[in-house]
Amino acid sequence: MSAPSPRGGAAVGRLSDLSPVEAGAVMYLRLWSEGAGGRADAASDFDIALGADHGRAATLTLDRLCSLCAHHGRRPLVRHGLECACLGADENCFAQMIAAASEGAREDAMMMASLIVRPDFAPALASLSEELGFALRRMTAAVPMPTTGHKTPSAVLH
Template sequence: MSAPAARGGATVGRLSDLSPVEAGAVMYLRLWGDGMQTRMDAAQDFQIALGTDQGRAAMLTLDRLCSLCAHHGRRPLIRHGLGCVCLGADENCFAQMIAAASEGAREDAMMMASLIVRPDFAPALAALSEELGLALRRMTVSIPMPTPRHQNPTATLH
């Protein structure tokens, strides 16, 4: 019998079950959390898909959003590895928040944001989620969503 997954790391699905925006949100969360090299890879993806100015803005939004989660989260978000096809519970909540915000469902995005960060930071997280979600929507028109390039099994669940 294997050890139980950490809270938030339990597998709830597969990345292939998600829409392009949701899958992109998860992949960029993983890239951001895996270190500086993968953050540079994410920034490059954004610039290729959105152009220099909009790409920089999207990366800044991702950085602010993930930093907010890291510094004001109710607990650390559990991520699966870059190459993992599983979808963790925390990753799913994150993806659903981004997708809801990008569709204009602000109350739903706020509800999910309040599950991730302290209540006083939920409005800021929901607003950043909308910005990132809209950037991911623009990217789905121009290029396919990112694929894993690096894997650091010590920093993640799978």
């Protein structure tokens, strides 16, 4: 019998089940979590797809959003590795928050943000989610979401 997944890490689906914006949100969360190399790869994707100015803005938004989750989260977000096709429960909540915010469903985005961070930080997280969601929508209209060839670090679930 294998050990149970940490809270939030249980597979609830597959990345292929998500919309491009949702899948992009998960992939960029995973990249950001990889550290400096992954963040540089995300910045490069944003620059290529959105141009230098909008790319820098999207990179800054991703950094603020993920930093907010990391520093003010109710608990650490559990993520799967870059190469993993599974979608974890925390990743799904994150993706749904970004998608809802980008569609103008602010109350839904706030509800999901309050599941991720302390209630006093939920409005900021929902606002950043909207910004990132808009950037991902512009990217998916221009080019398909990237697939990366990164190795899975040992600190992730799969």
